[in-house]
Amino acid sequence: MKNPFILIVHGKHKLLFKAAHANRAYLQAIGDALLRQKDSNFIEYQIITDQNVRQILTST
Secondary structure, three states: OOOOEEEEEEEHHHOEEEEEEOOHHHHHHHHHHHHHOOOOOEEEEEEEEOOOHHHHHHOO
């Protein structure tokens, strides 16, 4: 992928979800769905773009 967007979703108890995709709208839909889930532990998300995708996805 050439500079894809990266979704980072933060949650309670240091819960962290990351995903990369070329379509920003797709990642936004995933982030919104995770926050809307009943009894979800996710509390916020951000979408960024970065050249170091692999490093971001594998870091904690």
